[in-house]
């Protein structure tokens with residue numbers, strides 16, 4: 001039985017360091033989705049009454065911080081591919097994974113679509129498939145299931161890490177006796193509020209107690225399922 005769980009976090013902000021320390025404590029891995037054109041970019045905004053610090057790690061720091069974890073692309077300047085014409089989609093994707101591959105020293109073949117809602121369309125998946133080295137791409141529309149993706153370029157996460165549904169999915173995952181995949185995504189800056197860090201610690205603790213469950217990066221899952229190297 002393949003009982004797999006995976007984590008995918010977007011934007012490469014400074015809070016990733018705190019999550020990585022927690023993941024290391026449990027011996028877990030994860031995938032981090034970065035925009036190569038925005039390293040070191042300092043930004044903050046107000047969301048739901050909270051002041052959000054959205055400072056991205058510098059390229060030098062990222063190289064150290066993400067050692068041992070998977071880095072995937074997130075578009076060069078954090079753009080919504082669904083809103084772009086063909087030429088601009090390629091410009092957002094190709095130089096991004098090339099820059100990340102050079103910086104991190106391995107071929108980056110994963111991507112998380114930037115922006116919320118429906119952030120990709122048929123044109124973007126066709127371009128990824130035919131004109132790029134990207135092999136999987138995650139969106140933000142939650143499946144609410146423990147299913148493996150039907151199409152790796154339209155990979156739905158199971159749930160957001162702070163979703164009300166995460167607890168139910170964890171219980172299902174604990175009990176599952178068939179092949180299944182629990183896919184949790186989010187942004188680490190979101191964990192600064194609503195007891196996010198405590199809730200994350202509880203999730204990691206629960207996962208660490210499930211016998212036979214294996215933590216993988218997104219790319220490891222892609223390879224496991226497709227048999228590609």
Ligand SMILES: [Zn+2]
Pocket residue numbers: 010011074078114115
């Ligand atoms: Zn993002």
